[in-house]
Amino acid sequence: MSAHDKGTLLSVRKLTMRFGGLTAIDDLSLEVPAGKITGIIGPNGAGKTTLFNCLTGFYKPTTGTLRLAHPVRGELRLEKLPSHRVARDAQVVRTFQNIRLFPKMTVLENLIVAQHNVLQRASKFSIAGIFKLPGYRQAERAAIERAAMWLERLKLTHLADDPAGALPYGIQRRIEIARALCVDPVLLCLDEPAAGLNPRESAELNELLLYLCGELDIAILLIEHDMSVVMNVSDHIGVISYGRKIAEGTPEQVRNDPEVIKAYLGEDEDEAEEAIARKIAAEGSNEEGQPA
Amino acid sequence: MSAVVFARHAMTPAERLRDAGWVAFVGLILGVPLIGLTTVDVGGRLGVETRFGLLAAFVAAAFAGRLALRWGIDHMRNRKLAREQASTTTAAQRAHGAQRLVNIVGWVALGASIALPIVYSDNRYVVDTATTVLIYVMLGWGLNVVVGLAGLLDLGYVAFYAVGAYSYALLSTQYGWGFWEALPVSGALAASFGILLGYPILRLRGDYLAIVTLGFGEIIRVILVNWTEFSGGPNGISSIPRPSFFGLEFTRRPAEGEQTFAGFFGLDFSAMHRLIFLYYLILVLALLTHVFVSRLRKLPVGRAWEALREDEIACQAMGMNTTNIKLSAFAIGAMLGGFAGVFFAARQGFISPESFTFTESAIILAIVVLGGMGSQMGVVLAATLLVLIPEFGRNFSEYRMLLFGAAMVLIMVWKPGGLLSHREPTVRLQATGAAASDKEGAR
């Protein structure tokens, strides 16, 4: 939440994504500032995950542009890059709503695989690797140290050698974030990272997100239903409903926006009540979050 | 209709009987036309006779067999559960112990395979069969890269085996190339075919991939059968030169200005010399393959293959170019298959499309799956079993394939993940990060 403005990192212009007759994203424009946390909220099926899929090259947008002002490589047009280049060259890295780890590989291996491109370069078409040349060994050591550092930071060190797929849900979420961090992101896109976490875990998540953005200057794009997370850490929030941006502003502004309240109330009653309950909880005590 | 019970819970005796009853009923329905009725010759005309006694025996056997099979499966599962609950060791510790055992067995097996031709130096049958086992081990290790590590179901692996064999056969008979010159070239050719096949099917997964690769295997075979000028058609290629021992031929009489192996070492000529040499040759090739694949597995490519098997989308999200990863798996797998093919052609001295049918692909795949996907030692075990079971089965003549099938079913019931399903991590953190990386460096 630095007051200092570092300009726009990503600018989404008139983005539209259609699936046959269904318009999942409808003429959406959005600015993501550098070094800050931008929250994305909206009812179920609003198109939040679809936005991430367009951003990270998994879907080709029907129309619209996605410009990333990369600190080293200059302007990159994300909608023109295949998904692996979005992560590798543009350093826009995402996590998934329904966790996608490499389940049979250990936690450490998951984090090493995330550093594939660096290691692959060091292994010189595997030749330096096969003969275990010093250059490659050094690169591998560095990769392990980097992974160990993130494991330490996310309190996962004791699980490093366990197969990732066998671990509890909350821990898998953390592993996925650690793995994304090993790719060295400029922009980190988190799709509901607090889903399935208990209140203590979401409080830890808050702290981590603030650390990443405050200390390491990583911009974060955060999709989240858990208001205790999104309202507390976001510098800026965009609200999407039926593929359109219906509101934008600080958490305070968004919370009181009549359009937003209507969008949440417009859903079926149970969900609306739930949404209100979440908001009340978020406005209330900060240390007690809502389990999702 | 929940006729046959796939119960996870413990079954009551009544459920067991009902389950077996349904199986017997299906057997009865199938059995009436197959067993119950038979045609006989009644004075020149065709008549129908009934064999309901035999049918009853078959149905009873199906009933009893199903009861026994279910009971056996449940018994095994319960025992495994009980053992897991009773033991105080963690899963990680057990896995570690299992891995050490596998390593020890591996070294013992290596020692045995080195000693084998010395012990059986005049038993042609044993050395020949052991050579066949080693060919399948090598093929299994090659296919393991594609199927076991990268998770790409390839049903046409035999195509690369054929490419290797025909490359050597043609290079040696047409252009007079030696074994050692032809080996790398044939491997490279097979790898190119791997990439050629890989390119169009990059987007396919699972069943679709399996069907296309199966088709590819058949295309190669059909080309070999029909392009007579090139491949000799169904007659194949004969008089393929045998590999020599650093220029020493394994013949009775030396060629002009050359020496024979027996002559050089002052031995009496024996046909076994060549067989034993071939055995050691494939042993060395297989061991090189093993070292190569095990090292690759611990490198970025190897980890990328396994990651690809686990989740392709996550790979892309990590910035990995899955196209290159898939193609490298196809190419390396194909190259190893090609090497095995070169050896096969050199050993047989004669090849024809007959040797490269779909059955071969199926057996190699069975070796990988039965061994435990991705497990190197599992491949050795499964290859040995799959070659030896039909060999032992020779005594049972027509029941041979039945025995083979039964053995496969039993293994899959006993160990659904394959004989050795434990996966050893490619890297460990151990106590502290620093210690782990130091050890990593020292190794």
Ligand SMILES: Nc1ncnc2c1ncn2[C@@H]1O[C@H](COP(=O)(O)OP(=O)(O)OP(=O)(O)O)[C@@H](O)[C@H]1O
């Ligand atoms: N590949 C696809 N093909 C067709 N329709 C799709 C596809 N992906 C998403 N959709 C549709 O687009 C709409 C938006 O889905 P999306 O997953 O982006 O919602 P969301 O905002 O992430 O919702 P949630 O909060 O439930 O995760 C939904 O109606 C969904 O059915």
Ligand SMILES: [Mg+2]
């Ligand atoms: Mg979503």
